[in-house]
Amino acid sequence: MSGIAGHGEFFQPTNLSAADAEKATAWVKKRVDRRELDLGERMEDVREHMWQLEKEGEIIVHRVSDAHKPAMVKTLFGWDKKIPTMQLWHHKSCGQCGNIPGYPTSLLWTMNQLGMQPGRDYLDETDQTSCTAWNYHGSGIGNVESLAAVFLRNFHQAYVSGKRLGHEPGHFFPLVHCGTSFGNYKEVRKYLVENAALRERVKKILGKLGRLVDGKIVIPEEIVHYSEWVHVMRNRIASELQKIDVSHLRTTVHMACHYSKMVHEDAIYDPEVLGGNRAAVGTSMAQALGAQVIDYSTWYDCCGFGFRHIISEREFTRSFTIERKIKVAAEEAKADVMLGIDTGCVTTMDKNQWIGRAHEKQVTMPIMADIQFAALACGADPFKIVQLQWHASPCEDVVEKMGLSWGDSKKKFEAYLEEVKAGKIEYLYNPELALSV
């Protein structure tokens, strides 16, 4: 950390030897930070209450076990978090699946490339509802109870999902694809753990659905976001799968608000990524691939998605995202691509560029998810896998800069479409696995 904050030769000692002067500021370097300091009762970890509730027979905790091959990470206050890497239940994102299908496809493709077996090491099925939080945050229709009931319903399904394939309960651990789902579920888990009355009301509903285990609700040990899986797998992805050199590419990373600011104590902070000063996900994958990650003045800003605004108050969303994100990435950071880690952000930034010309603010910037960028660098087909044909922003530019031919890939895909029409469809996993009921 030389040169940072007061250690250059510029600081002249007054009657102090170099050693003494160094000592005067040595405490600065000591990193007596929250990762080491015991905050005692001053900071509460909801997971401690959760375990207590299980002890009291109130709930069942869906554990991250050794079978899930967890990797350990640290969160904002230096607490431990287990990130399962195997046997995952894909909790899909409706915005991704509807709008940006290449997002989940790239993730599953990467898992396949790493040798994970569908049906054993991951499951994607139809018995899954959206978390409903987009609607809630956008319209206010819904309430804590409905959010909690949906949370428990989905996570119960994750818990029992392996049964039809001959696995034990808890075999598949839920991996949450969407940042808003992630933030929402973190909040809801907190409410459920802290509020007995809420638990009682929701238990009745879950009971009616036949989704209790031994009469109890199932709460997962950790709420895990897909970008956290990508973070712990980044070195394997880079070393085992990467085929394209991206060191010449300037990337900027947009940090999702609902990942890092909602229940912000449960987000990954890694001393090796940005000095542990900012949430690690997204950036860590780009850096592991060798891409340049450029800082910019509005790093902490929201993208302007707004939940409701992107549908029905679009001037806000488009103004905000163009002024505070697209323009900055393009003109200040001179980036080749802006990477997101969440559905809403990628949608907002990708779809709200063309309209800029109506306000004489014509700036463009290729937008994609961290995992889409990684998949491209690992040789995934830009159309068949990364599905970039759905991106309104000029992703073809990034593809070309990576040395691939957009035109050739497109032709190949168009040929594949003919196959599809004839019923010859390629799948990442046996389609029968998807049908839960």
Place this chain on the structure above:
Amino acid sequence: MATYAEMQEIFEDIKKDFRYEHELNGCLNCGICTATCPSAHFYDYSPREIVQLLWTENVEQVYDAMQEKIWACAQCMTCAARCPFKNSPGGLVAIMREVAIGHGLQSAKDVLRPFGRVMLKLITTGNQLSPDMIQPDHFPDWGPNIQKVDGDLKTLRKAIPMKTLQTTDTAWEVALKTSVEMYTIWEMTGVLKQLETMDENLFDVIEDFIEEKREEYEELLEEQEEAK
């Protein structure tokens, strides 16, 4: 125009929410929430103002704020992450929105009308946005480039190598049983009631849809029984 008593009742409903106590501890008026708020940069909106009005129990101005201001919030929760008191202005706004809807405020109905499409999709299918909604005529301001390969939507979706995504009217294929479970949740948690207050026509459409699906599910169960 509501009477003072009505405004008082609305305010009490906000305070009654169990989250209120956790999300409003007091206010140092430091402005850090408004500093980070994306909506504060574009609207005449300030989370600090909302908190001040609630904390000082300014019943009338709270009612005023519930007409338009609370709908400016982008629900990003940056305010909650920064507040030195650990308040959550965004969370308080969410409570206020629920209460506005519960009281059938006309302003809430007006604001939410354009959101109806999404709500319909959500309540009936459990997904919030579907491929067939992302069409140039629905979102003309997203430009003509939202689909860079020519072809019909159905084929293009079948060209996604995940079985669950090969749908056009939902984001992913949802099992019938799953949808029916959702309806039970909407019913038992009062969400359908909320919808009825908000938009009777939309509610009628949804009710019919739910009934239809439930019947379908009953038939499916019968078939499965017979097959055994």
Place this chain on the structure above:
Amino acid sequence: MNDAILVVGAGPTGLSAAHGIASVGRKVVLVEKEDRLGGAPILSGYAKLVPSGEWAKDAIGRMIERVEKNDLIKVSKGTKVTGLEGEHGNFTATLSNGETVKAAAVVLGTGFTHFDSINKPEWGFGTFEDVVTTTQVEQMVAAGKIACPSDGRAPERVAILLCVGSRDRQIGREWCSKICCTVSTNLAMEIKELSPETDVYIYYMDIRTFGLYEDKFYWKSQEEFGTKFVKARIAEVTIAPDGKRLLVKGEDTLVKRPIVIPFDLVVHAIGMDPNEDNPEIAKVFGIGLEHHGFVERGEHYTSSFASTRPGIYVGGSALGPEDIDTCVSHGLAMAMRAVGDLEARARKAA
């Protein structure tokens, strides 16, 4: 009966206590964990102290000299207390250098630890070179030059952020560090004096230049030095589009408008954390800590500066954030308490 009184910590509190005890003719063993005396003002290189305006090395230096010249005070530097047995009137302390000390009473002036701004990463410390702390600005003042660490240029605009590590539930520090407002306004004046072209902005939630410091620091820094005060708690510090300066983002609450302003230098007015050694200190001395992590104090009206263990007194910033002048007073008060209690016991026994 003739046992020495053990004083732990040779900052302003301990130095004052040691002198106070010696001044009534009793022996003192003064133990200091660092290799030199003086505490934070010396170790962290403070410049001019508030409110006196005297250089720390002179003011505290005088206190050090007085103690070192006193035959009744035995000084052990680079030494910690590793164990304490016995009871009031009859303690035996083990030191890290192997020695044992028989002490009739113990006075703790163990002090505090500066808040490490690493714990508020969104305010840029550790990411940007030009984000520094007030202690580092003290060193700039001592060196006679205000400059940006990144390229040595004189800053056109300096922002001082108050309450860094204080009054903040997000990081479990729900106290006020008492003296940083005064120190910050003082530094604003020092900066202006050394660098007249520099403008200083102070971003605050409240200004707590208490007592007679009000006009001496808060008013004077405005009237005579043009310091500008903005009631805004800064949300984040990021790199400005010019790649050189830093952007500070807040809401000017009095004008009710969000602001994003570039600065050349950003200063964190860091707070006073409980001494990082407090868990160890609590264990070694068998005393309690209060819920913020500082040392617990007994009832103050008739048992001032008592810890939770009879015969052990605690004062100064070990109890909570404290200014130097008050620490000096605490030291003398503890001397009075320690000696007074022992004499009372002696009279009783007689």
